[in-house]
Amino acid sequence: MPRAVFDYIDGGAENEVTLGTNCQAFDVPLWRPRSAVATPTCDLRTTVLGTAIEMPLLLGPVGSSRLFFPRGEEVAAKAAGEAGIPYVLSTLSGCRMEDVKAATTGPAWFQLYLVGGRDVALAGISRARAAGFTALVVTIDTPVAGLRERDVRNGVKELTGRSLSSLLRFGGQFLAKPRWLAGFFADGGMMKFPNVVIPGEGPMLYADVGAALEQSATVWSDLRWIRDAWKGPIVVKGVHTADDARHAIDEGAEAIVVSNHGGRQLDGVSPTLRVLPEVIAAAAGRTEVLLDGGVRRGRDIAMALCFGARAVLVGRAYVYGLGAAGGPGVARAIDILRTDLIRTLKLLGCASVAGLDRSYVDIPADWPDATRGM
Numbered sequence: 001m002p003r004a005v006f007d008y009i010d011g012g013a014e015n016e017v018t019l020g021t022n023c024q025a026f027d028v029p030l031w032r033p034r035s036a037v038a039t040p041t042c043d044l045r046t047t048v049l050g051t052a053i054e055m056p057l058l059l060g061p062v063g064s065s066r067l068f069f070p071r072g073e074e075v076a077a078k079a080a081g082e083a084g085i086p087y088v089l090s091t092l093s094g095c096r097m098e099d100v101k102a103a104t105t106g107p108a109w110f111q112l113y114l115v116g117g118r119d120v121a122l123a124g125i126s127r128a129r130a131a132g133f134t135a136l137v138v139t140i141d142t143p144v145a146g147l148r149e150r151d152v153r154n155g156v157k158e159l160t161g162r163s164l165s166s167l168l169r170f171g172g173q174f175l176a177k178p179r180w181l182a183g184f185f186a187d188g189g190m191m192k193f194p195n196v197v198i199p200g201e202g203p204m205l206y207a208d209v210g211a212a213l214e215q216s217a218t219v220w221s222d223l224r225w226i227r228d229a230w231k232g233p234i235v236v237k238g239v240h241t242a243d244d245a246r247h248a249i250d251e252g253a254e255a256i257v258v259s260n261h262g263g264r265q266l267d268g269v270s271p272t273l274r275v276l277p278e279v280i281a282a283a284a285g286r287t288e289v290l291l292d293g294g295v296r297r298g299r300d301i302a303m304a305l306c307f308g309a310r311a312v313l314v315g316r317a318y319v320y321g322l323g324a325a326g327g328p329g330v331a332r333a334i335d336i337l338r339t340d341l342i343r344t345l346k347l348l349g350c351a352s353v354a355g356l357d358r359s360y361v362d363i364p365a366d367w368p369d370a371t372r373g374m
């Protein structure tokens, strides 16, 4: 991939502290395995929102995936379906939501931003319902796009503005990647946002996305009209604290995702694993709690489940595979995570993901933990 595209995926906000600590947090708690236990087979199956899935993993919403590989959202959704796990489609995707849903045999959820305003969002919600998406994921941590300095240095803003001078200044990195460039043009060139249709204008343009996000922050009171329009399960993504967890549950969330957007929004927030116990305690079993951020190994999935998460979402872990090799690359990424999870279960002496619990980990004494009074 050209540098600007790779860095858009790989980078985080500001000093990239949270990007790093999200991953490092999984190295801190210590395992308490049970030895001398034979686990010839391991059962990875679980449910999310009542739907049976083959392993406790979802492919999270990643905007602009079509830039990483031709028809990126469709090929990723197909790979998720083949693995028996859900795919979550971003509002800011380059493929039409109907085509993405048709590409997968697995469950598909739609992630909602209010870009373009309420009427545009209502139209998106009703399209998502008609297309067969089964849950709506409302992301609440994006009142403005985070400052991703790699994007600034790579000229992403200038490039999407498409002036000749910016192309001359920043375009060289694309010429260095002819295979990516050929795929990009064969796939129709610069993507638009076909799931954000502005009345009288058509699909929102790429260059307009920053301003559109800033004008469309999602606030708690929006959850009411969103819920009335959707009439199905709502998942609130971007919860960092017990207070926000309770707020989301009060607004009717069926599940919450402890997420800091993969360290792409407010830099310096706690790694998600560290705040998971606080959120789980606040949820008190009233809603399913999922986690994302920093999951790079099957071991990380096992640890999040020991902490009490129902399942995890991954962003970069599958998108690296998508960029490297399209659908087979995503399948390979899922396979690596699955193999790793099975190995971890065997090493822990636990025959199923349903059996994972707090008894398998030592939560560090200086981490907030509501079950022992913080």
Ligand SMILES: Cc1cc2nc3c(=O)[nH]c(=O)nc-3n(C[C@H](O)[C@H](O)[C@H](O)COP(=O)(O)O)c2cc1C
Residues within 6 Å of the ligand: 008, 009, 010, 022, 060, 061, 062, 063, 064, 090, 091, 092, 111, 139, 237, 259, 260, 261, 262, 263, 264, 292, 293, 294, 295, 313, 314, 315, 316, 317
């Ligand atoms: C390139 C990229 C684009 C993303 N776009 C969206 C998006 O459109 N909507 C959203 O809710 N989250 C988005 N996210 C955040 C992911 O859904 C997820 O929270 C994050 O990637 C988890 O961290 P991880 O990459 O360490 O797994 C994006 C993440 C990446 C890496």
